[in-house]
Amino acid sequence: MSDLMDTIRTIAKKTDSKILMVVLDGVGGLPLTVNGDTELATAQTPNLDALALESQLGQVELVGAGITPGSGPGHLSLFGYDPLRYVVGRGALSAVGIGVHLKAGDVAVRGNFASLGVGRVIADRRAGRPSDEKNAEIVARLRAAIPEIDGTPVEIYTESEHRFVVVFRSQGVDEAGQGLGANLSDVDPQVTGVPPQTAVGGDPASERTAFLVNEFVARAEAVLADEPQVNGVLFRGYSDVPHFPSFADTYGLRAACIASYPMYKGLASLVGMDVLEVEGEEDALDGKVAALAAHWTDYDFFYFHIKKTDSTGEDGDFHAKVKKVELFDALLSRLRELQPDVLCIVGDHSTPSKLASHSWHPVPLLINSRYGRKDMAARYTEEEAGKGSLGLRRGTDVMPLLMANALKLQKYGA
Amino acid sequence: MSDLMDTIRTIAKKTDSKILMVVLDGVGGLPLTVNGDTELATAQTPNLDALALESQLGQVELVGAGITPGSGPGHLSLFGYDPLRYVVGRGALSAVGIGVHLKAGDVAVRGNFASLGVGRVIADRRAGRPSDEKNAEIVARLRAAIPEIDGTPVEIYTESEHRFVVVFRSQGVDEAGQGLGANLSDVDPQVTGVPPQTAVGGDPASERTAFLVNEFVARAEAVLADEPQVNGVLFRGYSDVPHFPSFADTYGLRAACIASYPMYKGLASLVGMDVLEVEGEEDALDGKVAALAAHWTDYDFFYFHIKKTDSTGEDGDFHAKVKKVELFDALLSRLRELQPDVLCIVGDHSTPSKLASHSWHPVPLLINSRYGRKDMAARYTEEEAGKGSLGLRRGTDVMPLLMANALKLQKYGA
Numbered sequence: 001m002s003d004l005m006d007t008i009r010t011i012a013k014k015t016d017s018k019i020l021m022v023v024l025d026g027v028g029g030l031p032l033t034v035n036g037d038t039e040l041a042t043a044q045t046p047n048l049d050a051l052a053l054e055s056q057l058g059q060v061e062l063v064g065a066g067i068t069p070g071s072g073p074g075h076l077s078l079f080g081y082d083p084l085r086y087v088v089g090r091g092a093l094s095a096v097g098i099g100v101h102l103k104a105g106d107v108a109v110r111g112n113f114a115s116l117g118v119g120r121v122i123a124d125r126r127a128g129r130p131s132d133e134k135n136a137e138i139v140a141r142l143r144a145a146i147p148e149i150d151g152t153p154v155e156i157y158t159e160s161e162h163r164f165v166v167v168f169r170s171q172g173v174d175e176a177g178q179g180l181g182a183n184l185s186d187v188d189p190q191v192t193g194v195p196p197q198t199a200v201g202g203d204p205a206s207e208r209t210a211f212l213v214n215e216f217v218a219r220a221e222a223v224l225a226d227e228p229q230v231n232g233v234l235f236r237g238y239s240d241v242p243h244f245p246s247f248a249d250t251y252g253l254r255a256a257c258i259a260s261y262p263m264y265k266g267l268a269s270l271v272g273m274d275v276l277e278v279e280g281e282e283d284a285l286d287g288k289v290a291a292l293a294a295h296w297t298d299y300d301f302f303y304f305h306i307k308k309t310d311s312t313g314e315d316g317d318f319h320a321k322v323k324k325v326e327l328f329d330a331l332l333s334r335l336r337e338l339q340p341d342v343l344c345i346v347g348d349h350s351t352p353s354k355l356a357s358h359s360w361h362p363v364p365l366l367i368n369s370r371y372g373r374k375d376m377a378a379r380y381t382e383e384e385a386g387k388g389s390l391g392l393r394r395g396t397d398v399m400p401l402l403m404a405n406a407l408k409l410q411k412y413g414a
Numbered sequence: 415m416s417d418l419m420d421t422i423r424t425i426a427k428k429t430d431s432k433i434l435m436v437v438l439d440g441v442g443g444l445p446l447t448v449n450g451d452t453e454l455a456t457a458q459t460p461n462l463d464a465l466a467l468e469s470q471l472g473q474v475e476l477v478g479a480g481i482t483p484g485s486g487p488g489h490l491s492l493f494g495y496d497p498l499r500y501v502v503g504r505g506a507l508s509a510v511g512i513g514v515h516l517k518a519g520d521v522a523v524r525g526n527f528a529s530l531g532v533g534r535v536i537a538d539r540r541a542g543r544p545s546d547e548k549n550a551e552i553v554a555r556l557r558a559a560i561p562e563i564d565g566t567p568v569e570i571y572t573e574s575e576h577r578f579v580v581v582f583r584s585q586g587v588d589e590a591g592q593g594l595g596a597n598l599s600d601v602d603p604q605v606t607g608v609p610p611q612t613a614v615g616g617d618p619a620s621e622r623t624a625f626l627v628n629e630f631v632a633r634a635e636a637v638l639a640d641e642p643q644v645n646g647v648l649f650r651g652y653s654d655v656p657h658f659p660s661f662a663d664t665y666g667l668r669a670a671c672i673a674s675y676p677m678y679k680g681l682a683s684l685v686g687m688d689v690l691e692v693e694g695e696e697d698a699l700d701g702k703v704a705a706l707a708a709h710w711t712d713y714d715f716f717y718f719h720i721k722k723t724d725s726t727g728e729d730g731d732f733h734a735k736v737k738k739v740e741l742f743d744a745l746l747s748r749l750r751e752l753q754p755d756v757l758c759i760v761g762d763h764s765t766p767s768k769l770a771s772h773s774w775h776p777v778p779l780l781i782n783s784r785y786g787r788k789d790m791a792a793r794y795t796e797e798e799a800g801k802g803s804l805g806l807r808r809g810t811d812v813m814p815l816l817m818a819n820a821l822k823l824q825k826y827g828a
Contacts, residue, residue, distance in 0.1 A: 371773070373796050374450070397478075399480075400481065404480035404481070412483055413497065
């Protein structure tokens with residue numbers, strides 16, 4: 001949490017008001033030509049336009065000036081966690097990204113397949129970038145051969161090309177609060193021409209993990225000895241479960257996540273939101289609205305995630321991104337029918353189709369509540385958001401503003 | 415102080431220029447209907463309008479996004495003290511609020527009158543909420559009976575209903591810099607059905623305070639034994655004098671407070687301003703202008719407080735708040751006649767009459783000096799302030815901006 005959030009925890013109060021935070025993934029864009037219109041400005045959005053006229057707007061930087069947020073830091077910031085302070089380890093983020101639920105004491109590790117030569121010397125740290133199919137085939141062989149090590153269950157997951165994830169499942173947290181530790185040295189030397197390194201633990205719980213890791217490396221090499229190229233494994237980036245303060249406890253909210261992609265459900269779960277079932281494929285817009293309506297009375301806070309505004313930007317497809325914005329616009333009236341006390345529309349980062357990647361540009365923020373002031377912003381676009389009365393802010397300001405507009409914060413000091 | 419203020423201290427310089435900071439208490443408001451006008455925008459303010467045209471405007475959040483400031487944190491922020499770092503304890507704030515001046519080594523304690531049954535068991539932690547008159551009568555009995563304990567002077571002050579304040583006056587700070595300590599446990603168990611707790615000190619200076627507190631409790635019960643309902647006392651919230659850096663030292667200013675309510679005079683006194691005498695009742699507008707004019711040559715900085723913009727907002731009286739703004743507007747020319755080098759108009763928090771309470775909304779900031787730039791803000795209103803060139807800022811930015819505009823800050827670094 002930011003310093004501000006330590007304060008929020010002390011002044012949060014429970015009320016019946018409801019907050020709906022819509023995250024349009026990667027929503028901010030760029031014009032294709034100087035002084036042209038962005039994707040948002042190009043889209044026909046009568047419902048968003050009407051909402052903007054009776055809302056307050058502003059701009060949000062999720063991590064900091066010039067910083068392009070990954071999805072993890074972008075969302076953590078929106079949830080009020082300072083993304084420079086609260087870091088989800090690479091192993092845990094990979095596990096979360098493929099939908100694996102980590103428990104206290106477990107350790108997740110990112111692995112690379114590698115090519116080893118004579119004397120175990122690393123010839124290629126990425127094993128010639130195997131196909132995803134080859135990766136899956138190798139993972140299947142390892143799964144069959146290494147279901148556990150010395151009584152510790154081992155789970156192996158495919159990612160893509162040379163990347164995979166291993167989760168060592170702790171058999172419980174001991175009396176000292178210790179399961180497996182994540183404080184150990186890398187197997188990956190990050191250079192070729194030398195053998196993989198032996199992992200060394202920095203404390204007793206991590207020595208146990210180091211034993212498992214070194215044993216895994218040896219067994220995997222034995223299993224893959226007949227492979228011409230994918231015949232070794234390297235590990236780097238060990239993570240235990242991030243010890244984040246609970247979102248629900250901090251804000252005193254019953255909080256639910258409505259998303260359809262594993263990464264976002266995983267992040268919401270990590271901070272302690274309930275993850276609701278959503279029916280349907282891909283962005284599953286109808287399924288999301290149905291889930292929201294079905295659980296409307298059960299929660300005070302809903303994180304409602306729309307993915308395709310990002311995917312189309314990542315594809316560099318300006319027109320497709322415009323269409324995804326218009327699809328959301330068509331959905332908006334069904335969200336407003338539920339009459340949230342506070343409705344927020346924001347993004348976790350910009351993804352301009354011009355860049356075909358995440359970017360550092362601020363995202364437009366819209367807050368609708370009955371306690372707003374008139375402002376000059378007339379549409380939910382980057383340009384109009386710059387005229388809004390909420391100003392240019394950090395992402396960690398969003399939750400306090402939503403809590404305040406929902407009248408869920410007591411006065412600070414007398 | 416904020417981190418910035420640690421730097422300000424090193425570059426502040428003394429000059430003859432004069433800064434007038436007008437705090438319109440609770441000045442920010444809300445429209446009664448979506449896109450309607452706020453109290454400020456509704457008011458007829460020809461003088462403020464003229465000033466705004468030749469000033470720079472912006473918006474200020476006193477504590478942080480979404481945080482509703484109490485008067486203490488709001489003012490501390492305006493004076494440059496980070497209100498998340500500099501906290502005035504409840505006992506000290508109560509003492510300050512009723513006009514009691516605390517010295518180093520003194521301890522102020524908040525007390526509640528309680529009803530005790532057989533075996534000193536607490537039956538009602540608020541003694542049936544006695545009238546203010548009954549409270550004053552009980553306080554008078556205690557004052558007469560307990561003027562001192564073991565050589566330590568004891569002062570007892572009425573607040574309202576079941577609330578009172580006790581100040582234990584240290585007989586001086588000892589060679590270790592110690593007077594009485596404020597690190598002791600509560601007498602108030604915060605539940606009924608059990609007796610009051612015995613206070614325990616956490617260090618030698620606080621053990622002394624604990625002795626005084628426990629002795630006070632015993633003597634008060636003896637004095638009040640014949641009272642049917644108000645026959646016990648509970649203590650919670652001990653405060654020594656806040657150890658804040660001096661405002662005058664930090665900024666190199668001869669600083670004066672012109673206010674008529676005890677809380678604001680007390681806060682100014684806590685940070686080391688001189689508190690000037692003001693003739694008249696309530697907001698005493700004429701008396702304040704007279705005090706300002708009379709002392710104009712004696713000080714470099716004036717904190718000039720107007721209370722009624724807040725009181726009317728707290729009453730939920732939109733029209734009355736509009737009138738109080740107009741009253742201040744009529745006064746403005748008399749302030750400008752004194753030709754301050756820097757004139758600032760700001761609030762310590764918003765108090766929208768729509769909410770009838772303090773709120774989190776930013777307050778409009780106006781800075782007039784001969785070193786301002788042209789900006790788009792045409793009136794001192796929330797909406798126009800959003801167009802101002804000073805942007806959206808923290809309250810702790812205000813003092814550095816005033817110091818700079820008064821040419822009282824040297825260059826930072828070579």
